[in-house]
Amino acid sequence: MNTISYVFVGNLYLNITNRCTMACPYCIKNKWNNNFNSNNLKLEKEPSAKEVIDSIGDPKKYKEIVFCGYGDALIKMEEVKKITKWIKENGGTVRINTAGLANAYHGKNILPELKGLVDVISISLNGANPEEHNRINNPMLKEKSFDEIIKFVTEAKKYISEVVVTAVEFPGFDTSKVQEIADNLGVRFRLRPYLDDEK
Ligand code: SF4
Numbered sequence: 423m424n425t426i427s428y429v430f431v432g433n434l435y436l437n438i439t440n441r442c443t444m445a446c447p448y449c450i451k452n453k454w455n456n457n458f459n460s461n462n463l464k465l466e467k468e469p470s471a472k473e474v475i476d477s478i479g480d481p482k483k484y485k486e487i488v489f490c491g492y493g494d495a496l497i498k499m500e501e502v503k504k505i506t507k508w509i510k511e512n513g514g515t516v517r518i519n520t521a522g523l524a525n526a527y528h529g530k531n532i533l534p535e536l537k538g539l540v541d542v543i544s545i546s547l548n549g550a551n552p553e554e555h556n557r558i559n560n561p562m563l564k565e566k567s568f569d570e571i572i573k574f575v576t577e578a579k580k581y582i583s584e585v586v587v588t589a590v591e592f593p594g595f596d597t598s599k600v601q602e603i604a605d606n607l608g609v610r611f612r613l614r615p616y617l618d619d620e621k
Pocket of ligand 1: 442443444445446448449450451491492493494521
């Protein structure tokens with residue numbers, strides 16, 4: 423079944439694509455067979471912008487409407503722009519969770535297109551240097567991805583009012599170094615728990 427949207431702790435999460443710029447071994451696409459909190463997030467077919475909007479209802483009912491996946495919504499920029507525009511016009515708050523490689527993927531700076539449409543962008547950075555990042559996330563562009571993400575964070579600050587860098591508490595991963603990077607970039611840092619058991 424196609425789960426386009428699902429509620430979790432007061433937020434509405436949108437699952438608009440399973441495609442991603444990384445192939446993280448810890449992703450639930452691989453680990454939990456696409457299940458999250460009893461939702462099957464495997465998309466047999468990617469939804470249109472209209473199908474996503476129709477699944478939302480009243481955006482004001484939720485603390486945030488979060489583009490999450492499992493996949494990277496910024497691969498689908500045209501749909502993201504249509505959906506976020508509609509959410510903002512209807513009083514909602516928008517967060518996008520991303521792997522931070524959308525500019526590299528599209529071959530252009532997509533961030534100006536999100537100005538006024540996105541309240542918070544949350545960029546995952548699991549790795550404090552190119553080698554560690556490459557080992558943990560298996561990204562496109564391999565070692566170059568780390569520098570691309572740093573550039574993406576810096577650029578995002580110009581167009582989106584709240585930019586957050588996140589890192590997952592994997593066993594043996596020193597997230598304090600990522601926190602230092604976030605501090606130096608002048609953005610908020612958020613630690614995410616490592617979910618080992620299926621929820
Ligand atoms: S970035 Fe997120 S969605 Fe993409 S493979 Fe990694 S965990 Fe999965």
